[in-house]
Amino acid sequence: MAPHVLIFPLPLQGPVNCMLKLAELLCISGISVTVLNTNHIQRMLLRHTNVLTRFGRYLNFRFETISDGLPDDHPRTGDRVLELFEGLKAVTEPVFREMMVSGCFSSKSDAPVTVIIPDGVYPFVLDVAEEVKIPVIYFETISPCALWTYLCLPNMVAAGEVPFKSNDLDVMIKSVPGTVNFLRRRDLPSFFRFDDLADIQTQIVLKEARSVPRAYGLILNTFQALDASILVHMQTLCPNTYCIGPIHKLYKSHLTSESILLSNVSNSLWEENITCFSWLDSQVPRSVVYVSIGSMAGMTVDQFFEFWHGLVNSGKHFLWVQRPCSILGEYDDNQVPRRLVEETKKRGFITTWVPQEAVLAHSAIGVFLTHSGWNSTLESIMEGVPMICWPQNVDQQVNSRFVSDVWKIGIDIKDTCDRLTIEKAVKDVMDVKRSELIESLRMFVELGGQSVTEDGSSIMDFNRLIKTIKSL
Numbered sequence: 222m223a224p225h226v227l228i229f230p231l232p233l234q235g236p237v238n239c240m241l242k243l244a245e246l247l248c249i250s251g252i253s254v255t256v257l258n259t260n261h262i263q264r265m266l267l268r269h270t271n272v273l274t275r276f277g278r279y280l281n282f283r284f285e286t287i288s289d290g291l292p293d294d295h296p297r298t299g300d301r302v303l304e305l306f307e308g309l310k311a312v313t314e315p316v317f318r319e320m321m322v323s324g325c326f327s328s329k330s331d332a333p334v335t336v337i338i339p340d341g342v343y344p345f346v347l348d349v350a351e352e353v354k355i356p357v358i359y360f361e362t363i364s365p366c367a368l369w370t371y372l373c374l375p376n377m378v379a380a381g382e383v384p385f386k387s388n389d390l391d392v393m394i395k396s397v398p399g400t401v402n403f404l405r406r407r408d409l410p411s412f413f414r415f416d417d418l419a420d421i422q423t424q425i426v427l428k429e430a431r432s433v434p435r436a437y438g439l440i441l442n443t444f445q446a447l448d449a450s451i452l453v454h455m456q457t458l459c460p461n462t463y464c465i466g467p468i469h470k471l472y473k474s475h476l477t478s479e480s481i482l483l484s485n486v487s488n489s490l491w492e493e494n495i496t497c498f499s500w501l502d503s504q505v506p507r508s509v510v511y512v513s514i515g516s517m518a519g520m521t522v523d524q525f526f527e528f529w530h531g532l533v534n535s536g537k538h539f540l541w542v543q544r545p546c547s548i549l550g551e552y553d554d555n556q557v558p559r560r561l562v563e564e565t566k567k568r569g570f571i572t573t574w575v576p577q578e579a580v581l582a583h584s585a586i587g588v589f590l591t592h593s594g595w596n597s598t599l600e601s602i603m604e605g606v607p608m609i610c611w612p613q614n615v616d617q618q619v620n621s622r623f624v625s626d627v628w629k630i631g632i633d634i635k636d637t638c639d640r641l642t643i644e645k646a647v648k649d650v651m652d653v654k655r656s657e658l659i660e661s662l663r664m665f666v667e668l669g670g671q672s673v674t675e676d677g678s679s680i681m682d683f684n685r686l687i688k689t690i691k692s693l
């Protein structure tokens with residue numbers, strides 16, 4: 222039977238980006254692929270990218286869509302992400318089941334679906350897949366270190382470490398093997414801060430923790446040398462893992478070796494402002510603070526002003542992505558101190574969305590002030606850019622702890638947001654600690670690069686994945 226993979230991404234920028242890259246890599250390897258996007262994501266992709274032309278090159282590819290259960294005019298912002306999960310449960314789940322039971326993807330492409338690759342956050346896909354007897358290989362688009370804390374959640378509950386009250390966040394966690402010397406309550410995923418196990422987000426994580434090890438396999442966006450200390454534990458629960466990251470580099474290396482034109486391969490859900498590059502070209506090397514909090518995180522008006530003061534007070538130049546709807550609340554232009562406006566005109570560039578991979582690769586970038594989403598973290602590591610981490614939710618609290626205390630490639634300012642902390646963090650990373658951070662980064666840039674070149678660990682795992690898919 223010809224292999225036909227159904228890829229089902231979580232409708233967020235980071236996961237969609239990774240899954241589309243995987244889809245294209247599979248197509249190039251001769252596997253038929255259907256990508257099932259939510260209607261909303263598909264509309265945004267079609268508005269801002271050339272995905273139809275790009276994927277149109279592959280006769281073995283098709284897009285399909287499904288409702289996310291929310292009305293068209295819902296903002297789908299991070300502060301309302303629970304509504305998205307409710308919509309997925311109430312509407313997407315039964316519709317997906319109906320689609321699979323009726324074999325609709327199979328009949329449309331003349332080939333039955335032989336493998337499903339859903340985001341790890343969709344436990345229901347495994348239930349449906351078992352019913353229709355199709356193997357599932359989960360793709361966890363969050364970090365392995367955070368996934369490991371998800372998988373250990375039942376142990377933490379049994380040991381009485383979770384749930385906890387949020388007032389003493391510096392208590393050390395003991396039930397997550399491989400992290401006992403440095404993981405505090407504060408560093409656990411945001412979902413774990415609820416003191417009630419019945420909380421809907423905790424329940425989502427518990428379901429994920431139970432379903433992921435039951436799947437046929439698990440794809441991770443990492444490379445062995447980065448996450449070896451966690452992978453060795455994770456493989457006791459999920460023995461069949463494929464570490465194919467950093468996927469954005471694996472993607473580039475494959476497309477280059479296949480001589481496929483690499484221009485304009487954006488998967489952005491918002492319009493990219495490319496005029497930032499002429500501004501960056503005019504900056505001194507390694508002098509700019511790049512600020513972005515990804516596709517879902519937000520900041521209150523007060524936090525926004527603390528960020529702004531901190532950046533201006535640091536005296537550095539900055540490129541700041543202010544995504545539409547990322548500032549939670551309203552403010553009046555008259556509230557903005559004149560000094561901030563004047564200094565920003567001289568030293569700042571503010572925009573709504575940029576081609577981030579290319580921005581991080583620009584020689585002017587000296588530090589990334591980030592929300593610590595997993596894609597942003599990997600992209601920063603691979604360009605050798607040290608980070609200041611201001612994590613908000615999902616895996617970000619775990620990632621920022623690994624950045625600061627395990628990999629030692631940045632500093633973690635979680636749970637604080639004041640101008641003094643931001644100013645100090647910028648000066649520390651740009652001036653005081655720069656050489657030691659760059660030294661650690663250099664090693665990961667090299668090891669990450671090796672993993673996606675001939676015989677590298679990620680290439681070998683990717684080839685093993687292809688072989689598995691073709692055999693199922």
Ligand code: UDX
Pocket residue numbers: 233234235236238362363364489513514515516517518542573574575576577578593594595596597598600614615616617
């Ligand atoms: C979500 C979660 O928030 C994150 O914690 C989890 O690890 C993955 O899913 P998101 O918020 O989108 O992801 O963050 P991240 O994983 O960092 O992905 C953001 C993506 O958007 C990156 O690939 C980045 O390159 C891209 N981006 C960001 C742009 O292309 N332009 C921008 O201006 C900002």
